Amino acid sequence: xxxxxxxxxxxxxxxxxxxxxxxxxxxxxxxxxxxxxxxxxxxxxxxxxxxxxxxxxxxxxxxxxxxxxxxxxxxxxxxxxxxxxxx
Numbered sequence: 001x002x003x004x005x006x007x008x009x010x011x012x013x014x015x016x017x018x019x020x021x022x023x024x025x026x027x028x029x030x031x032x033x034x035x036x037x038x039x040x041x042x043x044x045x046x047x048x049x050x051x052x053x054x055x056x057x058x059x060x061x062x063x064x065x066x067x068x069x070x071x072x073x074x075x076x077x078x079x080x081x082x083x084x085x086x087x
C-alpha cells in the first residue's frame with residue numbers, strides 16, 4: 001500500500017505508523033466498571049469498506065495524516081494533513 005503524503009509525495013506505508021480510527025473514542029469515566037474499560041481498550045469496529053484513519057509519517061516528515069482508504073481493496077482514496085489540535 002502506498003500513501004500520498006501531502007508534504008513528501010507518494011511513499012510506502014512502511015514509512016508510516018498506523019494510529020487508529022480518525023474519530024476519537026469517548027474515554028469512559030474512571031469508575032465506569034471493568035467491562036466498559038475492557039471494551040474501550042480492546043474492542044474496536046473493523047468495518048469492511050471505506051474508513052478514515054490517522055497515520056503518522058514516522059520515517060518521513062513527521063506529519064500526521066487522515067487517510068481515507070478502502071479496507072477491502074486497500075486502495076488509498078485520499079490523504080490530508082491533520083493539525084495537532086485535531087488529533
